[in-house]
Amino acid sequence: MVVPTKSSKNTSMWAFLKPLTWKLWVVIGCAFVFMPFIVWILEHRVNEKFNGSVVDQIFNSLCYSFSTMVFVHLNLENLDWEGFPRGSPLVSDISRAILKVTEGDRIREIENQWFKKYRLFEGLFLVTGIASISFVVGYLVVFLYKELPQSWKPNRSFQTIIVELFSTFLATDDIAIAIGRSCEHQD
Numbered sequence: 001m002v003v004p005t006k007s008s009k010n011t012s013m014w015a016f017l018k019p020l021t022w023k024l025w026v027v028i029g030c031a032f033v034f035m036p037f038i039v040w041i042l043e044h045r046v047n048e049k050f051n052g053s054v055v056d057q058i059f060n061s062l063c064y065s066f067s068t069m070v071f072v073h074l075n076l077e078n079l080d081w082e083g084f085p086r087g088s089p090l091v092s093d094i095s096r097a098i099l100k101v102t103e104g105d106r107i108r109e110i111e112n113q114w115f116k117k118y119r120l121f122e123g124l125f126l127v128t129g130i131a132s133i134s135f136v137v138g139y140l141v142v143f144l145y146k147e148l149p150q151s152w153k154p155n156r157s158f159q160t161i162i163v164e165l166f167s168t169f170l171a172t173d174d175i176a177i178a179i180g181r182s183c184e185h186q187d
Helices: 022-043 054-070 089-103 106-115 118-151 158-170 174-186
Strands: none
Touching: 022 054, 022 118, 089 106, 118 158
16 A cells, blocks of 8 residues: 655745744845945945936845845856766765755754854854944045045035035045046956
């Protein structure tokens, strides 16, 4: 008699969410918004791809973030790697070894060992956040060092100076873009 067995594996389309805690998903979501904001701050004045309306700039930043988090970008040539060809005597041995690991208790041991290391993710996000904020602070210090003397004029209100600095910050740096274009043409 053949009796069908019921699989204990989660076959839901949302099964990929289960291994990560909700806190980690929140951090990933925050990073998805935080990193494009950092990239936009550093790039919008000197990168033509970040020009346009505010909506275009937000869209481009989020697309950049999404593509770097989801897609693997390869600029390598001749990636002719192939798996074992059909009929190879190794295929059955490797298939048996994979089944032995995935169907036994060994896979549970491996999962438990890996997912206990969530603290590593916290450290990774912490280092990334500190480095990003440090770059932005450095960028803003250099920006203010260059632009503040031009905006600071006698008999101007503090509010007028801040508005002018903010307008300059939002504007494109045409000189930097021209320098970037000339460097591209030299390559």
